[in-house]
Amino acid sequence: MGKHIRKMKEIGFFGKFDLKRIKPYGDSINDGKIQISFTLPLPNTNRATIAAKRLSKKMGLKDIDIVFQKSLESDFTFFIVYGVLVHSVDVSKVAMVSHQSKSMNMEEIDEFIREHLRRKVIVLGATTGTDSHTVGIDAIMSMKGYHGHHGLERYEMIETYNLGSQVLNEEFVRKAINLNADVLLVSQTVTQKGVHVKNLSNLVELLEAEGIRDKVVLICGGARISKELAKELGYDAGFGSNTVAEDVATFFVKELVQREKMD
Amino acid sequence: MKRQNKLNLDVSLIKQARAKARIIAHDMQEFINQYTTTTIERTICRLLGIDGVSKEGIPLPNIVVSNIEVDIGAAVFLGNAIIQTGFNPQEIAEKIAQKKLDLKKLPMGDINGIKKTIISLANEGAEKIRANREIRTKLIQTYGDKEGPLLYVIVATGNIYEDIIQANSAARKGADIIAVIRSTGQSLMDYVPYGATTQGFGGTYATQENFRLMRKALDEVGGELGKYIRLCNYCSGLCMPEIAAMGALERLDVMLNDALYGILFRDINMQRTIIDQHFSRMINGYSGVIINTGEDNYIKTVDAVEQGFTVLTSQLMNEQFALLAGIPEEQMGIGHAFEMDPSIRNGFLYELAQAQLSREIFPNAPLKYMPPTRYMTGDIFMGCVQNALFNIITKLTDQRICLLGMLTEAIHTPFMSDRAIAIDIAQYIFNNLHSISEELSFKPDGIINQRATQTLQKADELLSIIKEQGLFQTLENGTFAGIKRSKNGGKGLEGVYRKGNIYLNPFIEIFMERGVA
Numbered sequence: 001m002g003k004h005i006r007k008m009k010e011i012g013f014f015g016k017f018d019l020k021r022i023k024p025y026g027d028s029i030n031d032g033k034i035q036i037s038f039t040l041p042l043p044n045t046n047r048a049t050i051a052a053k054r055l056s057k058k059m060g061l062k063d064i065d066i067v068f069q070k071s072l073e074s075d076f077t078f079f080i081v082y083g084v085l086v087h088s089v090d091v092s093k094v095a096m097v098s099h100q101s102k103s104m105n106m107e108e109i110d111e112f113i114r115e116h117l118r119r120k121v122i123v124l125g126a127t128t129g130t131d132s133h134t135v136g137i138d139a140i141m142s143m144k145g146y147h148g149h150h151g152l153e154r155y156e157m158i159e160t161y162n163l164g165s166q167v168l169n170e171e172f173v174r175k176a177i178n179l180n181a182d183v184l185l186v187s188q189t190v191t192q193k194g195v196h197v198k199n200l201s202n203l204v205e206l207l208e209a210e211g212i213r214d215k216v217v218l219i220c221g222g223a224r225i226s227k228e229l230a231k232e233l234g235y236d237a238g239f240g241s242n243t244v245a246e247d248v249a250t251f252f253v254k255e256l257v258q259r260e261k262m263d
Numbered sequence: 264m265k266r267q268n269k270l271n272l273d274v275s276l277i278k279q280a281r282a283k284a285r286i287i288a289h290d291m292q293e294f295i296n297q298y299t300t301t302t303i304e305r306t307i308c309r310l311l312g313i314d315g316v317s318k319e320g321i322p323l324p325n326i327v328v329s330n331i332e333v334d335i336g337a338a339v340f341l342g343n344a345i346i347q348t349g350f351n352p353q354e355i356a357e358k359i360a361q362k363k364l365d366l367k368k369l370p371m372g373d374i375n376g377i378k379k380t381i382i383s384l385a386n387e388g389a390e391k392i393r394a395n396r397e398i399r400t401k402l403i404q405t406y407g408d409k410e411g412p413l414l415y416v417i418v419a420t421g422n423i424y425e426d427i428i429q430a431n432s433a434a435r436k437g438a439d440i441i442a443v444i445r446s447t448g449q450s451l452m453d454y455v456p457y458g459a460t461t462q463g464f465g466g467t468y469a470t471q472e473n474f475r476l477m478r479k480a481l482d483e484v485g486g487e488l489g490k491y492i493r494l495c496n497y498c499s500g501l502c503m504p505e506i507a508a509m510g511a512l513e514r515l516d517v518m519l520n521d522a523l524y525g526i527l528f529r530d531i532n533m534q535r536t537i538i539d540q541h542f543s544r545m546i547n548g549y550s551g552v553i554i555n556t557g558e559d560n561y562i563k564t565v566d567a568v569e570q571g572f573t574v575l576t577s578q579l580m581n582e583q584f585a586l587l588a589g590i591p592e593e594q595m596g597i598g599h600a601f602e603m604d605p606s607i608r609n610g611f612l613y614e615l616a617q618a619q620l621s622r623e624i625f626p627n628a629p630l631k632y633m634p635p636t637r638y639m640t641g642d643i644f645m646g647c648v649q650n651a652l653f654n655i656i657t658k659l660t661d662q663r664i665c666l667l668g669m670l671t672e673a674i675h676t677p678f679m680s681d682r683a684i685a686i687d688i689a690q691y692i693f694n695n696l697h698s699i700s701e702e703l704s705f706k707p708d709g710i711i712n713q714r715a716t717q718t719l720q721k722a723d724e725l726l727s728i729i730k731e732q733g734l735f736q737t738l739e740n741g742t743f744a745g746i747k748r749s750k751n752g753g754k755g756l757e758g759v760y761r762k763g764n765i766y767l768n769p770f771i772e773i774f775m776e777r778g779v780a
Binding site for chain 1 (some may be wrong): 431432448530606637641684
């Protein structure tokens with residue numbers, strides 16, 4: 001709970017605020033106001049409007065207000081809808097973990113590697129499969145990095161290989177074997193029909209087939225990647241939006257040291 | 264278009280930089296002239312009328328080229344076979360596929376006779392392309408061409424029939440150019456798939472039949488709307504000239520066509536693709552296609568503010584390579600992009616300076632301007648505004664080909680609604696700012712002019728270095744996009760052959776005779 005909200009609650013303003021019944025916030029607590037937009041494969045007539053209202057209702061909206069609709073071409077209509085969400089969720093049992101990173105900084109990470117691993121860490125990264133976007137992998141790996149956080153190329157104790165985009169999983173695995181990589185970073189930015197999930201699973205299968213899955217720290221990242229999804233797909237970690245190189249590096253250096261201890 | 268000089272650029276410096284780029288391109292041309300490649304020979308087969316696949320699904324041009332000595336060339340072998348057997352090229356290709364004919368086993372006849380036969384056939388092939396060019400010119404004359412920026416949108420469903428639905432929708436909303444994104448990995452395939460295709464990855468295979476289907480669909484919707492809708496595809500990768508030929512035969516209008524892009528971002532061997540690029544550009548030049556160059560991509564991997572001059576450097580070289588292939592300025596869709604970090608103070612002014620710089624240095628080129636991608640975050644509301652700023656610069660600086668930014672960039676391939684929203688916003692901005700560029704002038708020694716001059720100076724310095732060390736060495740050094748490539752590395756070097764004494768490509772003379780318009 002934020003400090004401000006707590007204070008407002010103390011003075012009784014937020015009588016209705018309840019972690020057991022959290023709802024979207026428009027301009028007052030628990031008003032449940034949301035906006036959605038979608039296209040229907042119907043011409044722009046009253047039939048399309050009724051379809052949009054009924055769908056919105058099924059999605060859990062009441063006080064449905066179709067604020068805008070227009071024809072995309074003769075057979076398709078685009079809608080922007082506001083409404084009040086009837087649902088709420090209970091998050092009173094969910095422990096709060098701050099999004100603020102507790103990562104080491106670049107110097108600390110280099111020092112950590114010198115002290116505990118005593119050799120350079122080899123990191124191989126790529127945007128794999130059909131995705132041609134290098135923005136994610138570059139933010140983590142390239143010298144310049146992202147928002148003032150240098151990428152892994154800048155680290156003295158990390159040797160990096162950024163293969164760029166549209167790298168086939170087979171090629172990625174081959175390179176991982178040739179370079180004897182410690183860490184594999186896979187970026188997926190843009191997806192179409194869930195293809196990123198298939199592609200990420202396929203990489204795990206290939207690594208297992210080659211018998212090197214356990215020899216590498218396998219990490220995926222991208223705006224649509226969550227920790228949960230990563231674990232489910234058999235990755236050691238997954239990083240979403242607002243991740244910087246330090247976050248990723250802190251994870252893998254600790255993981256590598258942990259593994260070394262177990263060996 | 265009259266050359267603008269709002270930036271108060273040093274005209275002699277532009278001349279000097281251009282002269283250096285010319286020397287770089289001419290040096291490279293000496294190398295190019297000595298070589299042919301397997302895909303160039305397959306292109307010659309296609310232009311001589313060979314199409315289709317074998318029983319096993321192998322394209323006939325590939326079958327013919329694996330049955331010749333590449334250093335002598337497909338034209339000589341086919342010319343000889345025509346004289347010896349009386350069959351036409353397609354029949355010859357089919358017989359080779361059926362193992363009923365072996366080109367290498369035919370006795371080689373008199374070379375002058377072969378030349379005569381093949382040149383007359385080549386003229387017939389070229390005639391088809393010229394006819395297509397005339398159809399385009401007539402249609403554009405009939406409908407009248409749009410002034411101002413052309414709205415370029417992408418379709419990428421993987422299924423040519425679904426692509427047609429999307430393209431239709433976009434055209435009706437106001438799109439002027441439809442680009443069909445290719446399936447992932449096609450640039451690395453050393454053959455061109457055949458027939459209509461319905462399964463691709465992140466895009467749709469470039470095949471001649473897919474080209475034909477989309478062309479027909481766009482002609483139909485264009486007919487209804489009373490305008491000519493241009494079709495764009497990707498003439499890059501290991502089959503660069505073959506795709507140029509297919510595009511010429513099916514009347515495509517715009518082609519991405521840049522060897523440097525393939526070298527840097529697809530790891531295609533630099534020798535192979537520079538040689539391929541030359542012939543593909545000749546075809547594009549002859550067929551009236553606007554080529555798009557890809558230097559806008561450099562600043563997706565390195566900082567756009569620091570490295571903006573590498574874009575200009577590459578533009579100047581690309582211009583010279585295009586001229587050497589007979590492409591007039593009016594067909595040079597020189598590329599650049601709006602890719603600076605949005606948090607930079609005065610970023611808009613720097614972007615404006617870069618875009619105006621391209622406009623002034625290439626006054627007659629239909630410049631291709633690319634929208635923000637690198638700093639699109641998934642915040643679609645902010646994304647709309649980033650795209651709007653890009654659109655404003657497009658209009659302020661008279662760009663010709665405006666690749667519309669999508670609010671969902673960095674999330675997924677565009678929804679139909681994303682495209683429609685992008686078109687509506689662009690049309691609003693272009694109409695609202697209609698005459699702005701005529702009204703606009705810059706402070707003589709203000710931020711914009713200083714930035715432009717600085718970029719030009721740095722480009723000129725880099726061109727001096729490239730002139731000294733050569734383009735191949737420059738690519739090996741990682742000067743562009745921060746990516747290093749080696750001269751003998753990458754894909755496709757095995758398809759490069761030094762031309763033998765009796766080598767002949769009859770199309771070179773035909774395409775170049777038209778000369779620089």
